[in-house]
Amino acid sequence: MENNVYRACPVRNALDIEALYTFSCRRFPDGYSFKGETHDFAEAVCVTDGKAGITAGKNVYVLSAGQMILHPPGEFHAIWSDGGAEPETVIFSFRSASLPKLATRVYTLSPERISEIKSVYRAAENAFVLSGNDVAGIREGRNTEASAVVKRLELFLLSVLSGRNAAHPQYAGRGAENYIRILSAMESNMGEPLDTAALARLCNMSVPALEKTVRRYSGCGAMAHYNALRMQRAAEMLAQGASVKETALSLGFSNQNYFSACFKKWSGKTPSSVRPIP
Numbered sequence: 001m002e003n004n005v006y007r008a009c010p011v012r013n014a015l016d017i018e019a020l021y022t023f024s025c026r027r028f029p030d031g032y033s034f035k036g037e038t039h040d041f042a043e044a045v046c047v048t049d050g051k052a053g054i055t056a057g058k059n060v061y062v063l064s065a066g067q068m069i070l071h072p073p074g075e076f077h078a079i080w081s082d083g084g085a086e087p088e089t090v091i092f093s094f095r096s097a098s099l100p101k102l103a104t105r106v107y108t109l110s111p112e113r114i115s116e117i118k119s120v121y122r123a124a125e126n127a128f129v130l131s132g133n134d135v136a137g138i139r140e141g142r143n144t145e146a147s148a149v150v151k152r153l154e155l156f157l158l159s160v161l162s163g164r165n166a167a168h169p170q171y172a173g174r175g176a177e178n179y180i181r182i183l184s185a186m187e188s189n190m191g192e193p194l195d196t197a198a199l200a201r202l203c204n205m206s207v208p209a210l211e212k213t214v215r216r217y218s219g220c221g222a223m224a225h226y227n228a229l230r231m232q233r234a235a236e237m238l239a240q241g242a243s244v245k246e247t248a249l250s251l252g253f254s255n256q257n258y259f260s261a262c263f264k265k266w267s268g269k270t271p272s273s274v275r276p277i278p
Contacts, residue, residue, distance in 0.1 A: 014100045015158055017150050020135040021093040023128070025121045028052070028081045028089070035219030036078030038232055043071045043093035044157065045079065048114050050087035053080045055217045058183050060176035061106060061169040063087075066114060068107045068160060069169075072099065076232070078219050090117050091133070092153065103163035113160060120152045178203070179217040182210060186226050190233055191252045196222050231266040234259075238274040247271065 021041055027049070036055055045054065046068045054061045054069055055078040062082050063069060071077045081087060109117070127145035129136040138146045185202040186194075194202075199222060200210045214222040230251050237247045245256055248271075253259035263271045 013098060015154050016097045017094045017154055018097055019095040020124075020128070020150070020153075021095070022133045023092040023121060023124050023130060023135050024133040025090045025118065026088070028079075028087050030081050030086055033080040033216070033219050034078055036076055036217075036225075038074060038076045038228070039093070040073050041093055041095040042073055042099060043077065043091065045069050045071070045077075046090040046109060046114070046117050048088045048090060048109075048118065050085035051082045052085075052087035052089060053082040053217075054078070055179075056105060058180050059105065060179055060217055063106065063169055066109045066111075067167050067169060068109050069105060070102065070107075070157070070161065072102070074232070076218070076228075078217065080216070080219075090121055092121075094153070100158070100161050102161065104166040106167040106169040107160050107165045108167040109160065109165075113156065116152075117156055120149060120156060123152070124149045175213060175216065178205065178209075178213045182214060182222070183229075186229055190230055191250055193252050194223075194226060199226070227262070228266065231263055234263055234271065235267060235274055238271055239276065241276055244271045244275075 019041075021039075022043075045052070045063070047063045047065055049065045051065070052063050054063055055076070056069060056071060057075050057077075061069070065087075079089075123145065124130065124135075126139070127142045127149050128138055182199070182203050182205075185199060189199075189202065192198075196207050196210065200207045203210060205213075211222055214220070214225050218225045220228075234247050234251055237250065238244070242250070244260065248254075248256045248259035251259070253262075260271050263269075267274070
């Protein structure tokens with residue numbers, strides 16, 4: 001007998017974690033600085049004690065205990081100890097079929113949410129094989145526990161990522177302003193064969209000051225960071241269908257073979273393999 005009383009209410013998953021890459025809970029020593037990176041999956045950084053300096057794309061923040069930032073896929077990010085505070089963090093990275101629209105960049109974590117994310121990490125230690133920061137696999141016979149960890153992470157993120165939890169992080173002062181200016185100069189001159197001296201002139205800075213600023217906020221030298229930004233731009237152009245030759249010339253590479261070698265060293269893939277299949 002057909003029943004017309006009940007009607008389905010479709011619900012779209014706002015967040016659906018498909019894979020974990022890293023999961024760690026650690027305290028960074030004074031003076032710690034992590035060389036920045038970019039990857040094609042998301043990463044959440046929860047500061048549970050102390051203060052941590054965070055580079056997120058062109059933004060630089062100082063996060064205090066009880067604050068979290070979510071780096072979307074493709075965003076350059078770095079972290080360092082700020083002011084001798086020896087920050088404690090819980091960091092996890094993941095791939096999701098979808099992400100909620102971010103209301104802000106930095107979010108407030110209540111004491112209950114800090115306790116929850118630490119509890120989830122302890123559960124992950126039991127369910128997964130954690131090798132350093134990496135999630136190496138699921139422990140034998142622990143598939144149900146592993147699934148529960150993922151569901152708890154989804155609920156944790158959904159509970160945090162709303163406008164009412166928006167935080168007001170401290171910006172890192174004049175040094176951060178200089179770093180933003182340097183990044184703007186790099187991005188505006190992607191097609192130029194810049195060297196450190198030319199970049200310093202564009203930013204009205206001395207070479208030592210420029211190198212010190214970039215190394216502080218990115219964890220690497222100015223030219224290494226500039227070239228990484230060029231390769232990231234190349235990946236975006238190739239994924240949108242630009243030819244290898246067009247991409248190389250647009251980014252100042254007169255030798256297509258040299259560009260291909262640089263791109264493969266940076267990404268582990270050939271430029272042609274990144275282009276969409278016709």
